Every structure is written in C-alpha cells, then in structure tokens.
Amino acid sequence: MRGKGLRFTLAVALIAGMLAGCSQGGNKEGSSSATASDHSGKTEQVTLKVGIFDRGNAPAGYTATENYWTDYVQKNFGDPNNIKVEFVPIPRTDASDKVNVMMSSGDAPDVVFANTSPLTAYGYAKDGGLLPLDDLIEQYGPNLKKYLGPALDSGKVDGVQYSIPGRRVNTGKYENLIRQDWLDKLGLPMPKTTEEVYQTLKAFKEKDPGQTGGGVIPLGFSLTPASIEPIVWSFIEDGLTDEQRYTLSESLGYPLLLPGHKEAVRFLNKLYNEGLMSPDFSLDKDEKQVFQDVMTGKVGMYSDNLGNSFNATPGIAKVLTQNVPGAKLVPTDPYTNNAGKHLKPEYDPTGFFLMVPAASKRGVEAIKYLDWMAQPDVLNTIMNGIEGEDYTLTDGVPYRIESEETSKRMFNANDIAMITQGQDFGSDEKNWAAAAAAVPKEFRDYVVEAYKMSMTDTIRYANFTSPIEAENKYIPTLQDKYDELIVKSIMTKPGDFDKTYDDLLKDYMASGGDAIKQERTEAYAAMKK
Amino acid sequence: MKSLRLYLYRNWQLYALLILPLAFFLVFKYGPMYGILIAFQDYNLFKGVTGSEWVGLDVFREVFGMSGFYEALRNTFMLNLLDLLVSFPAPIVLALMLNELAGRRFKKFAQTVLYLPHFLSWVIIGGIMFQVFATKTGIVNLLLGRFGIDPVPFLTDKYAWLVTYLAVGVWQSAGWGTIIYLAAITGVNSELYEAASVDGAGRLRRMWSVTLPGIRPTIVMLLILKIGEIVQIGFDRPYVLGNVSVRDFSEVISTFVYKTGIQTAQYSIATAVGLFQAVVGIVLLLLANAIAKKITDNGVL
Structure with missing residues (x-):
C-alpha cells in the first residue's frame, strides 16, 4: 500500500503548501511588486525561498538553515533589497527524490537544485x-552572466535557458590510494600497471604486512561510483572514435558499452574469487564499510572521491595514522589500458543545476540573489571567510586558519555558494594548492599529487547539446540494472562469468539500453550533417 | 416511522459522537483516493490530476508488459507465502510453551523479552543483521569458522538470504504475536484441563486436545487476515534487508512502486501497480473469508 501512502503524503504536502501560500499572500502585493522593489522601502518585503543542502553536519548552535552565512546573506543581500531570504533544507542524501516530491507538491523553493545531472532539469x-530564465538573466544577471560565461549554454533546453549550471573548477574525479608502508615492508615497488596491481594485491593477501590476522582486504571496494569507475574506465581501449564516444555513452557515468568494459569486470571477478577484494562490497552502498576498513588498517589499496581521504572529515588518513602508527597512505595511479595509458573519467566543467520552478513568483529576486553572489568579492568572502579571521593569503592562495570558530563558521559555506564548486585562482597549480590548503598540513603534498594524477589521460563523457529523451526515461532503472550487472558478474564463479555477464547485459539493453543507443545514434547522425 | 423518530430522539448523541471519526475517514482515507485517477492518466507533475491527459488503460498495458512487475509480484507472493508458513505458526508454538511455564514471574519476564524486538524499527534490525551475518566479520560466520565450516554468504547468496530474511522475521514478530494467543488461551475453561487430566491426559495431550481447539477460532481469524494481506508487503522489511546481489528475490511490489514512483518519477505506473495490488488484495481477502465460513461457520467479515 505504498502508493496510497505516497498519495496521502503528497496530498498533505499539497495542503500544507497551499496554506503556506495563503499566509504569504496576505502581506504581499503579487509578483508585480518585484520590479518596483528596486526603490527600497516603497514596497512591502517579499520572501525569497532558497534551497540549501542539509548534510546533518551543523555544529552546535547552528543549523543548515540558520548559521553564519545565512545571516550574512540576509544582511548583505536581503536587507538592502528588502527581501527576506528563507532557506529551505534539502537533505543531501536522496536529494533527487526529495526535490521530486517538492516539485510535485508545488512546495519547491524559488531557487532549487538536486544534482549535477542536466537530465533532471x-x-x-x-x-x-520550470521558469524560462533568458530575459531575467539579461535584465538582472550581468555578474552572473560574466561569471558563468559560455557554461550557461549547458542549462538550455531547445535553446531556452531553463536552468543555471554552476561552475566546476576542478574536474578531476577520483583518487587511488595505497599503503606505502606495506609496500616498503614487503620490499615491493609502487605498482605501475594493472598486472602489477594484481601481483601487489596477491602479496598483500599472502604476506599480510599489516598483521591483520587474516582480516586483510587487499583491495577495498564498495558498490559506489568511487570504487567502480576508476577501475572500469582504466580498461577502456585506446583510440575511441568520436562516433563510439557519442553513440555508446549512456549518461550512466559508467562506460558499459565501450570496448574494454567486460575485461574490467572480468578482472574484478578474478580479484573477488581469489579473495583479493572486500567480500561484502555489494552491501556497501555509501562507502562506510570501506572507510571503516581503511581506518582500521585492513585495506591495502582503494579508490575514493578526489581529496576525500585526506580531508579533515571524515578524516580517513588522519584516523588511520592514529590507529596504526607508521601507516602511510599515498596517492597512486597504477591502472593501465591496452595502450599503457592511465585512462580515467573527468567531470564536465559544470556543477549543480539551479532551477526556478514555474510556479515561483520570485524569479526576479532569485536571479538577483545569484547575481549578487556572482560578484567576485562576495563569492570570495563566502568561500573563504573574512581575511585575517578565517584565512591568510600566501601567493594569492587563501590558507585557512585552524580555529574552532572558523571551522564552525565555514561548515556549509560551499553549500551557500551553489553557483560554483571550488574557487578558480587562475591556474591548475594554484587551484590544487588551494584545495590542499584546506586539509591538515602533513597531507597537503599528497593532495596536490592526487589532483595532478586525477587529470592525466582523462576522458570526458560525450554529451549532445540537447538531452536524450530516452535517458530521461530509463536512466534511473538502468542505474539499478548496472549495479546488478556489476555485483552478479563479479560474484559469479570464473567459469560462469561470460554467461552471467552476457545475460545481464542483454537484460540491460532490453530495459532501455537499446532505446538510448538508438536515439544517440540518430542524434549523432543529425549532428554530423 | 414514529418509532424511528423516537429512536433518533433518544440516541442522537451517540450518532453525533460518530461525526468526528467519520470525518476523519472521509478526509484522510477516502479524500486522497482521487489520486487513483493518476493510474488512468499520462500524469504530468505540474499539471496535476485535473490537467493531465487521460489515456484509459494504457498505463496498465505498460505495467503488464514490464518484466520487473512480474518479478516483483512473484517475489511478493513467494516471500509472503514462506512467511506465512514460517512466521504464522511460530507465535502459536511460542504461546503454547509460555502457557506451560509454571513460574509467574519468569513467565512475565520471558514474555517481555520476547516482545522487545517488535519495537525495533527495521532499519535498526537491518543494521544488526548486516553486522551479525557479514561474510568475513559477522559473528555467525566466525562461530561457523570455529567448527571448520566455510563462511556462508547469508546476505549475498539469494537462497541463503531467503533463510536469513525469514529467520529475522520470526525473531522480530513471534513474541509480539503471542499476545493475542495468550489472551485466547486464558479464555479456555479450566474445568476442561481438570477433566482431561482426570482422564489421564499428559501435558502434550492437553495442549493438543484442549488448548489448541480452544484457540482455533482465533487462529482461523488471524489466518484469514494474513491471507488477505498476502499480496501486500511492508516496504521497510524487504527494502532494508534486501540488497543488489539478492534483487532476484528481494524486489517486491512495494519496493517496485517506490522505485518507479519516487525515484523515477513515473507516477502513473506506480499508482497503477498500487491499485492492482489493492484490488487483488481485496479479492483474496473475500475468498479466504468465504472459505473460512464454509469450514468453521465463522468468518470475519
């Protein structure tokens, strides 16, 4: 009876939304007041609702919706423009589901976002x-337009600006990490090819350099892109043609149809059957188990989202060195494809897609808000805090001051500055140094190295300028199908691998994979003309 | 006519008391049911029920063409049937055993301990289960290892998972289920027990020939309710306990609706599946009730 429960919830949410609408309507004069509000004080205050990610990590005294930066926004943007800025929490986990419900109940905030996929918008x-934004940006968003530049185009559907893509400064995606101290103990060199990785993992298992007493997990693995992508992409064969890239990509993030993918899964199947990787990886859908195993010193090698392992939270490297004295976790880039290249995926230079619901009456204020944020000094303040209080400048790179007040204050600064992921200091080296500046001192060199590695031999997903209709329809189902394919193919006996993999691939193609491939082929033909 | 007016005149307060509960049902149970219309529309999130296009039975045709739907339906029946076989008799056996306990205090204590799992949410139970049954680090497999038995993939092999799923279900619900049976047992005339023991019946004989027939109507009633629910399955248990490697068995109608409805935003399909489930549920309930009436002369409806 889930369906009924859902409808009930929706109905309640709808009613709640209507009530909220009524109570606001009481003190407002309607949307026409927006333009007039330039002459501040003349009109009544309006309320702009802005979504904000709630990661459940607010320090004592703050919440995701009421903290130093929400006050800052109100004081510096809201008050001068006679706008009350109200932040609406969006839970970071399940954000897409939650936003779906918000949109369907008409309860979405005026600035709303769910994920980094253009398909949602x-x-x-x-x-x-959604509200078309072309005219509004033209009229109220000069700074925004300047800041985002041509990147704005990826927010267009059939030539109309329906969303505002945030920028992404560092497009590296993942890092591979290895226990240098284990290698040293066994007298092994740093692995440089996929075959050497296999030998190293085997040595980790047989010689157990961490003295785990049989609990060693040579390769930490989870059912997340951070574990799967670095390995499957590294097997993709060299010399892809444009046609292959365009027609065989499925917006999944995984290169399922590209040549080499099957061999990658075969490799993982071998590791699994020889006991070289996490045995219960199929249950680990949020990397928690992998992180725990790494922190307790059981894992020899694993991959992770770029920069995550060295960050102060969850502090994987930090906790590991506390638990296991002498442990040394270093970045590495060992996997090679048939041409000896270290192929790996790269993000599009876009971040979150910001949208304004069609039902919103605050389109003007929404753009004004984003435009205010896009001013260089405002953006710099939000991302780094106050100079002298929260950071010091060295070579143009802000180094965060390690104080309790600063870490409390900055806990969600990045979630306020949704128009960008990361700050651009003009060059890769500076950007990497800036990223490293945010982690504890002893790990900074590793972070720079990891960022550098994340950009060697990268490959970007080939997307068309207009989205593929079939992807919009099938991708959520196909994500599940892909997980199933990965899990079952890895866990089957080596003798059954081909049959298992082929059967699951067939099922995948029948469940929408074929439809996407066909539409992509047509779109490619049209593009070529 | 006159007697009716007199009746109403005398008893109108009683009917007035009904207004609130009735209003509750109308507003919160029947009101939202207009949402069923979504199943017959090409539902558009922003146009709502009034603005979306009507498509007749197209949505149902699409649903019955989805292989995932049949799998979910099959698993729902399978998990519920197995659950009926395993979890339904468990509280009866448990209640019979509790009833035979002599020490009052120990009996109360045992009952309370047995109830407790019922109050844990499935999310917590799932967390415990993942810890206890993990392949390498779970306590069950560590114990098996002591006896030289290879680790059993309780969570990732679909047949082993089925056993885990059912066992956890019994653990969670058996204690709570005894309450009704224990209450029924206290209603059995104690003279029957005395008569039975005078006739030379031992403990087991008395359980079989006095207690069990005494609570037979209760058992039948609960069985009918269970059968009526066989097409419905709770969302949290399969969702929390299931995982990708056992999806062949763990994907049931409720999780299927969640995935198509909330995650994929195909509201029409989710609603159609939900409606189908409700209709089959009612049919099964009526059927079970009719059979029960034939067998025992008392149904529940």
Missing part, C-alpha cells in the same frame, strides 16, 4: 515545471 522543463 530537462525532465522538469519538458513537463512545463
């Missing part, structure tokens, strides 16, 4: 749920 736009 496309789906809403197609159903008529």
Whole structure:
C-alpha cells in the first residue's frame, strides 16, 4: 500500500503548501511588486525561498538553515533589497527524490537544485515545471552572466535557458590510494600497471604486512561510483572514435558499452574469487564499510572521491595514522589500458543545476540573489571567510586558519555558494594548492599529487547539446540494472562469468539500453550533417 | 416511522459522537483516493490530476508488459507465502510453551523479552543483521569458522538470504504475536484441563486436545487476515534487508512502486501497480473469508 501512502503524503504536502501560500499572500502585493522593489522601502518585503543542502553536519548552535552565512546573506543581500531570504533544507542524501516530491507538491523553493545531472532539469522543463530564465538573466544577471560565461549554454533546453549550471573548477574525479608502508615492508615497488596491481594485491593477501590476522582486504571496494569507475574506465581501449564516444555513452557515468568494459569486470571477478577484494562490497552502498576498513588498517589499496581521504572529515588518513602508527597512505595511479595509458573519467566543467520552478513568483529576486553572489568579492568572502579571521593569503592562495570558530563558521559555506564548486585562482597549480590548503598540513603534498594524477589521460563523457529523451526515461532503472550487472558478474564463479555477464547485459539493453543507443545514434547522425 | 423518530430522539448523541471519526475517514482515507485517477492518466507533475491527459488503460498495458512487475509480484507472493508458513505458526508454538511455564514471574519476564524486538524499527534490525551475518566479520560466520565450516554468504547468496530474511522475521514478530494467543488461551475453561487430566491426559495431550481447539477460532481469524494481506508487503522489511546481489528475490511490489514512483518519477505506473495490488488484495481477502465460513461457520467479515 505504498502508493496510497505516497498519495496521502503528497496530498498533505499539497495542503500544507497551499496554506503556506495563503499566509504569504496576505502581506504581499503579487509578483508585480518585484520590479518596483528596486526603490527600497516603497514596497512591502517579499520572501525569497532558497534551497540549501542539509548534510546533518551543523555544529552546535547552528543549523543548515540558520548559521553564519545565512545571516550574512540576509544582511548583505536581503536587507538592502528588502527581501527576506528563507532557506529551505534539502537533505543531501536522496536529494533527487526529495526535490521530486517538492516539485510535485508545488512546495519547491524559488531557487532549487538536486544534482549535477542536466537530465533532471530537462525532465522538469519538458513537463512545463520550470521558469524560462533568458530575459531575467539579461535584465538582472550581468555578474552572473560574466561569471558563468559560455557554461550557461549547458542549462538550455531547445535553446531556452531553463536552468543555471554552476561552475566546476576542478574536474578531476577520483583518487587511488595505497599503503606505502606495506609496500616498503614487503620490499615491493609502487605498482605501475594493472598486472602489477594484481601481483601487489596477491602479496598483500599472502604476506599480510599489516598483521591483520587474516582480516586483510587487499583491495577495498564498495558498490559506489568511487570504487567502480576508476577501475572500469582504466580498461577502456585506446583510440575511441568520436562516433563510439557519442553513440555508446549512456549518461550512466559508467562506460558499459565501450570496448574494454567486460575485461574490467572480468578482472574484478578474478580479484573477488581469489579473495583479493572486500567480500561484502555489494552491501556497501555509501562507502562506510570501506572507510571503516581503511581506518582500521585492513585495506591495502582503494579508490575514493578526489581529496576525500585526506580531508579533515571524515578524516580517513588522519584516523588511520592514529590507529596504526607508521601507516602511510599515498596517492597512486597504477591502472593501465591496452595502450599503457592511465585512462580515467573527468567531470564536465559544470556543477549543480539551479532551477526556478514555474510556479515561483520570485524569479526576479532569485536571479538577483545569484547575481549578487556572482560578484567576485562576495563569492570570495563566502568561500573563504573574512581575511585575517578565517584565512591568510600566501601567493594569492587563501590558507585557512585552524580555529574552532572558523571551522564552525565555514561548515556549509560551499553549500551557500551553489553557483560554483571550488574557487578558480587562475591556474591548475594554484587551484590544487588551494584545495590542499584546506586539509591538515602533513597531507597537503599528497593532495596536490592526487589532483595532478586525477587529470592525466582523462576522458570526458560525450554529451549532445540537447538531452536524450530516452535517458530521461530509463536512466534511473538502468542505474539499478548496472549495479546488478556489476555485483552478479563479479560474484559469479570464473567459469560462469561470460554467461552471467552476457545475460545481464542483454537484460540491460532490453530495459532501455537499446532505446538510448538508438536515439544517440540518430542524434549523432543529425549532428554530423 | 414514529418509532424511528423516537429512536433518533433518544440516541442522537451517540450518532453525533460518530461525526468526528467519520470525518476523519472521509478526509484522510477516502479524500486522497482521487489520486487513483493518476493510474488512468499520462500524469504530468505540474499539471496535476485535473490537467493531465487521460489515456484509459494504457498505463496498465505498460505495467503488464514490464518484466520487473512480474518479478516483483512473484517475489511478493513467494516471500509472503514462506512467511506465512514460517512466521504464522511460530507465535502459536511460542504461546503454547509460555502457557506451560509454571513460574509467574519468569513467565512475565520471558514474555517481555520476547516482545522487545517488535519495537525495533527495521532499519535498526537491518543494521544488526548486516553486522551479525557479514561474510568475513559477522559473528555467525566466525562461530561457523570455529567448527571448520566455510563462511556462508547469508546476505549475498539469494537462497541463503531467503533463510536469513525469514529467520529475522520470526525473531522480530513471534513474541509480539503471542499476545493475542495468550489472551485466547486464558479464555479456555479450566474445568476442561481438570477433566482431561482426570482422564489421564499428559501435558502434550492437553495442549493438543484442549488448548489448541480452544484457540482455533482465533487462529482461523488471524489466518484469514494474513491471507488477505498476502499480496501486500511492508516496504521497510524487504527494502532494508534486501540488497543488489539478492534483487532476484528481494524486489517486491512495494519496493517496485517506490522505485518507479519516487525515484523515477513515473507516477502513473506506480499508482497503477498500487491499485492492482489493492484490488487483488481485496479479492483474496473475500475468498479466504468465504472459505473460512464454509469450514468453521465463522468468518470475519
């Protein structure tokens, strides 16, 4: 009876939304007041609702919606413009589901976002749920336009600006990490090819350099892109043609249809059957188990989202060195494809897609808000805090001051500055140094190295300028199908591998994979003309 | 006519008391049911029920063409049937055993301990289960290892998972289920026990020939309710306990609806599946009730 429960919830949310609408309507004069509000004080205050990620990590005294930066926004943007800025929490986990419910109940904030996929905005736009933003940006968003530049184009559907893509400064995606102290203990060199990785993992298992007493996990693995992507991409064969890249990509993030993928899974199947990787990886959907195993010194090698392992939270490297004295976790880039290249995926230079619901009456204020944020000094302040209080400048790179007040204050600064992921200091080296500046001192060199590695031999997903309709429809189902394919193919006996893999691939193609491939082939032909 | 007016005049307060509960049902149970219409529309999130296009039975045709739907339906029946076989008799056996306990205090204590798992949410139980049954580090497999038995993939092999799923279900619900049976047992005339023991019946004989027939109507009633629910399955238990490697068995109607409805935003399909489930549920309930009436002369409806 889930369906009924859902409808009930929606109905309640809808009613709640209507009530909220009424109570606001009481003190407002409607949307026409927006332009007039330039002459501040003349009109009544309006409320702009802005979504904000709630990661459940607010320090004592703060919440995701009421903290140093929400006050800052109100004081510096809200008060001068006679706007009350109200932050609406969006839970970071399940953000897409939650935003779906918000949109369907008409309860979404005026600035809303769910994920970094253009498909979400496309789906809403197609159903008529988003406000076209071209004129508004033209009129109220000069700074925003300047800041985002041509990147704005990826927020267009059929030539109409339906969403505002945030920028992404560092496009590296993952890092591979290895226990240098284990290698040293066994007198092994740093592995440089996939074959050497296999030998190293075997040595880790047989000689157990960490003295785990049989609990050693040579390769830490989870059912997340951070574990799967670095390995499967590294097997993709060299010399892909444009046609292959365009027609065989499925917006999944995984290169399922590209040549080499099957061999990658075969490799993982071998590791699994020889006991060289996490035995219960299929249960680990949030990397928690892997992190725990790494921190307790059981794991020899694993991969992770770029920079995560050295960050102060969850502090994987930090806790590991506390638990296991002498442990040394270093970045490495060992996997090679058939041409000896270290192929790996790279992010599009876009971050989160910001949208304004069609039902919103605050389109003008929403753009004004984003435009205010796009001013260089405002953005710099939000991302780094106050100079002298929160950071010191060295070579143009802000180094965070390690104080309790600063870490408390900055806990969600990045979630306020949604128009960008990371700050651009003009060059890769500076950007990497800036990223490293945020982690504890002893790990900074590793972070720079990891960032550098994340950008060697990268390959980007080939996307068309307009979204593929079939992807909008099938991708969520296919994500599940892909997980199933990965899990079952890895866990089957080596003798059954081909049959298992082929059967699951067939199922995948029948469940929408074929439809996407066909539409992509047509779109490619059209593009070539 | 006159007697009716007199009746109403005398008893109108009683009917007035009904207004609130009735209003509750109308507003919160029947009101939201207009949402069923979504199953017959090409539902558009932003146009709502009034603005979306009507497509007749197209959505149902699409649903019945989905292989995932049949799998979910099959698993729902399978998990519920197995659950019926395993979890339904468990509280009866437990209640019979508790009833035979002599020490009052120990009996109360045992009952309370047995109830407790019922109050844990499935999320917590799932967390415990993942810890206890993990392949390498779980306590069960560590113990098996002591006896030289290779680790059993309780969570990742689908047949082993089925056993885990059912066992956890019994652990969670058996104690709570005894409450009704224990209450029924206290209603059995104690003279029957005395008569039975005078006739030379031992403990087991008395359980079999006095207690069990005494609570037979209760058992039948609960069985009917269970059968009526066989097409419905709770969301949290399969969702929390299931995982990708056992999806062949753990994907049931409720999780299927969640995935298509909330995650994929295909509201029409999710609603159609939910509606189908409800209709089959009602049919099964009526059927079970009719059979029960034939067998025992008392149904529940």
